[in-house]
Amino acid sequence: MKDERAGKFKQVNHSVTKIDALQLALGKDSYVADFVPRGALIIKMLWSPHPHANIRSIDVSIAEKMPGIKAVLWHGNVPRVAHCTAGQGFPEPSPYDTFMFDRKVRFVGDRVAAVAAETEEQALAAVAAIKVEYELLTPVFSLDEAMAKDAPVIHDEPEAHVPIPIPYEPKKNLVAHVACEAGDFEKGMKEADFRFDETFETPYAQHCPIEPYTTLAQIAPSGRIHITTSTQVPFHCRRIVALTLGIPVQKIRVIKPRIGGGFGCKQEILLEDVTAMFALRTGKPCFWQFNREETFRTGRTRHPFRVRIRAGVKKDGTISAIAMDAINNTGAYGGHGLTVVSCAGSKVLPLYHCENIHFDGKSYYTNLPVGGAYRGFGATQAFFAMESVMDEMAEAIGMDPMAFRQLNHIRSGEGSPIFAALGEGREGTPMTVGSNALAECIVKGAGAIGWQNRADWRTKTGRYRRGIGMACLMQGSSIPDIDMGSASIKINEDGSFNLNIGATDLGTGSDTVLAQIAAEELETTTDKMIVYSSDTDMTPFDVGAYASSTTYLSGEAVRKAAADAKRQILFTGAEMLGLKVEEVHCEDAHVLNEDGSKKVSYGDIASYSLYQKNQYQIIGTASHITKKSPPPFAAHFAEIEVDTWTGFIRVLNYVSTIDCGTAINPALCEGQTEGGTLNGISYALTEQYLFKNGRMMNASFADYHIYSMRDRPRVQAILVPSYEETGPFGAKSVSEICINGPAPVFANAIHNATGARIREFPFTPDKVLAAIQTVQKK
């Protein structure tokens, strides 16, 4: 139901100052590395130089005796527990195919052995002194090699299994397989006037948070292990570390301080097990921070995909059939393998009306860097293919690509068979779309880019040719029936509140957004909220920051907890005023009667309830799960200029519209949209992993370029409001969707400029030039 305050909100839908902004701008101690105590041991890892090898022997005897070395860990002296590093709900829909240390290495950058030393120099010297004999195995570097009959088996260990019943065949390098069909694809293809069968490839990419992966583990005076870590999933981290070390969850406290960006890569338990193990072994604080090379090579990446789309369209613009075959390369370990490929279907196929849909998704192991969660999560890769084919279909029937999308996109009140068919590791949840301002997003975006000036490529001549492209997008908001968020909120005697949430702010501003939601519900101001989040000892549970869930899911938990506290405030306020509860209401941090002649402040109510009479702690608590994952919608547009002599693309203007429901904090929503879009632009135009025998060769910002302030084109974020009735004060998600746009938008703009259709990115000058030359030869 629409909140009666909609349209006149006092706290939400306002650009309240981000609560930690000043602390961060001043450079106060905030991040994991700022809390390392003197005397902490420094951890360094010996990484595998080989893509695929058995470890015949390791000799750590010299390293162990070197100055300053306090412990060495390798497969011979740690528990061997199969687990999954992906921070997902439990039991995970991902294979348990990882060990703290193994007898086999599966990619360049896999763990071999680790040391903890008094100084970094000592640690590096000891790592260099570890002697390893490898038995080299044939590596697997491509999907075709992974799928080949008699391909080398990457996970031949007997323990590898998935804890839920889903297809997993490690002997065939198959990590996951999911398929569904609605209607009759073959029949739909027969009915079509034009048929398409196109295959697209998307590249590796790294998230590149400016703060690398960082973990500090200490033994508390109680003997428990305190892990301060740069994570998006503190509760999953606690569970996975407990499993891997073979110790009870009770023994571990995970604290997430401020985080220097994540974008999905910190939804992974990559450092915490080893850091905690060293702390246990040595009794000393232990610190491990990846350097930039390690972040590129060993850190998580975006899964490269091959997406084949077969589709049919009728002359009247009806899409009669779509089949998507998506195959991803998970790299050496299979975390997120099933879910990321499921999302390629579930977050993309519902966008357009079509009665005959087929989806088939597979994930395969290779001996390359490991895929993980990355903003957009499968939808990014699949939208590149889908939105490219949308333009191709429109061209075939002679319809304007925008009009073609306007004709076919999903409307409010409509469902899709895909929602019910594709979940994350199980069937999905049937859903009808509630809020949907996509139609308005398209119109506003088209106006801002100047779509009416878009001309056919055949009319263009000269060296520099301009083109305009567009794409429509959707995502989700949390994982229905799986994700859970919770909150507690208590009052202090000055009318301030402690808002404790498991939800994880990784720089997005979710602490601020959740404080605004609490303040709105409680009829007070956001600055009265003392927010504490993501501490497994001190805050209630939350699955963490992923799947675009925090505002929508944790936000509703916060709203419910605040409503619970508000009921208690009204009760005590009424008691103090000598009125019945029905006779009072809350307004501007007071409880008052209808005409305002009798009123009492929250501070006085708290003081009364804590010190004076019928004392108790006013404290609200609530949890929230959801049956829906309402999609945010977006329409992206760009105007580019292609240099047909060099293949260089210049972005002249980029417009990102978004319907995220009620923007709880418009400035932060714009910030998410601008940042995600630029990340997508950088990914589409320049970012790539260059390999030599499986080794990523460009592991620095000098050689793996991410966009700087000089590279940045103009990006206009336009928030188009709607009201999602199932979300807190009408909100749905904002953060992921925006990264899905640039690759298909540029593919379509390049075609509009030059007639060249490119089905593989980044759109580097060599690729663009080759494609243009193909068109010119015709």
Added chain:
Amino acid sequence: MKADKNTVSFTLNGELKTFATEPDEKLLTLLRREGYRGTKYGCGQGTCGACTMILDGRAVYACLLYAKQAEGRSVRTIESAGTFEEPVEFQKELIAAGAVQCGYCIPGMVMSATALMETETVFEDEIVREYMDGNLCRCTGYEKIWIALRKVLDRREAADKTGRNSPAKGAK
């Protein structure tokens, strides 16, 4: 002045300081160890700008400099820029614009902008981009950082112009 083998002396945020160090220690490592932790480690390769400090008026990457290279010179860190009570103008505008997301790049941004404002008098976009190009941010897309910085620079340029025309400024 010949420096002691195992110490380094320089002016840090206006005060002369002497620290124990090693010949291979980086300036970033030394200062973070000594409690100046507002400067961040981001890449160790001189490419991301999270460790930007000001050395004799120039913005530098402290992850590449040896501590010994600061001998006898003047170093300024983010700790010299603003307090809770009184943030510097750029910090205020960053906060007002909503430009601080994860915040990890922000101290470096502030130091680069400080070097820009102290060195240049004309703040054309191309000059500003040149100064800020070495500070990477993955969260914001730079839009709001740019808006905040432009506000500060535009204000300075306007004040400069009035200053030049008015004799009162010279009298101060």
